[in-house]
Amino acid sequence: MPAPASHLSTASASQIRDVTEKAWTVPGVSILSVGEPDWAVPAHIREAGMAAYQRDATHYTPSGGIADLRKEVARERSERLGVDIDSSRVWVTAGGAQGIALALMATVTRGSQVLVPDPGYPPFATTTTLLGGIVVPYPLTAAGGFLPDPAALEALITNETRVLILNSPSNPLGAVIDPELMRRLLDLARRYDLWVFSDECYSAFPGAGTFASALQHDDDGRVLCLESFSKTYAMTGVRVGTLVVPSSLNRYMPMLQESLISCVNLPAQYAALAALRGPQDAVGAAANAIEERRRLVCDTLDQAGISYATDGGGIYVWVDVRDWCGGDVYGWSMDLIERDKVAVAPGTAFGERGQGWLRISLTASPGTLREGLRRLLAALDRARMSRELSPARSV
Known part of the structure; x- marks a missing residue:
């Protein structure tokens, strides 16, 4: 049978889709991986x-x-x-x-x-x-x-x-x-x-x-x-x-x-x-909602001592998890779905320099953000304890 076009093998599939589509199949997951606004179209x-x-x-x-x-x-x-x-x-x-x-x-x-x-x-x-x-x-x-x-x-x-x-x-x-x-x-x-x-x-x-x-x-x-x-x-x-x-x-x-x-x-x-x-009230309301959620996420990360990109715009927060993901943020993000019931976008979805980072979407509802952050921070705490207790670190 004919072979697929050769350039298809050189293009990468979306890791964002990998994570999000897996999350959709697991009940009860807090999905923070995709930029899907939780408010209605006007x-x-x-x-x-x-x-x-x-x-x-x-x-x-x-x-x-x-x-x-x-x-x-x-x-x-x-x-x-x-x-x-x-x-x-x-x-x-x-x-x-x-x-x-x-x-x-x-x-x-x-x-x-x-x-x-x-x-x-x-x-x-x-x-x-x-x-x-x-x-x-x-x-x-x-x-x-x-x-x-x-x-x-x-x-x-x-x-x-x-x-x-x-x-x-x-x-x-x-x-x-x-x-x-x-x-x-x-x-x-x-x-x-x-x-x-x-x-x-x-x-x-x-x-x-x-x-x-x-x-x-x-x-x-x-x-x-x-x-x-x-x-x-x-x-x-x-x-x-x-x-x-x-x-x-x-x-x-x-x-x-x-x-x-x-x-x-x-x-x-x-x-x-x-x-x-038509009226543009909804645009202003959306921008205000994003900034309120940005403060929620950044305040939570600050309290936990987690680094992230500051002074940002857009609808995402870029979070540094290099000390916890074991050098494989994609695999770690996929594991989070089953183990911790939270989905985030792995930084490697966005290029090699994204290794060790993750993206959190601010379009999730405040309740979903709070619960998702709680689950993510619990996973980070568990990774921190595992690292501190490992034989390589106890020397």
């Missing part, structure tokens, strides 16, 4: 989607999305960021994941190098690999505040480097790129003539950071910028995102979109339109 958004089905608005749309939604995205983004975005540059995507694929299909050529954050969101590397690109991880370290270092990035650039991927606020790290650093990163990309793909899906949750969009520093049309309705409006299963591209790519985008999805389903687009046109 009623006016749901009603707009249902109304579209009722009037049979279920047909094809232009590949980029319905004109009203593209115009509304352009208006909202232009006003919020203080830049001029024409609606022809806005492409409606099937969530952030398809937006990543669309952006990288437009910029990655076979054999070209892509600078990918490590730790970073897994599809950055996976999609690059599936397109025949070469992943070049760039380090995000605790000592550097988990932010990109322009000098370290420059040292990795070769004649084959084509794309720089940025993510702010970061998944999983929560780090927020401020305006000055963003300017320096865009200057670097300009100096070496790189495309910049900026994932800004968590921009509604900047935490204490000063968020800057790559679009605000794009003087010559090299930035592709992704946002999503998934977390901002709790529309994770509705699957709507937006990708703003340079006008130089517009002629190619219909072909790329057609090859992937043709168009995003129409009722979902009307729901997204209602999200932008």
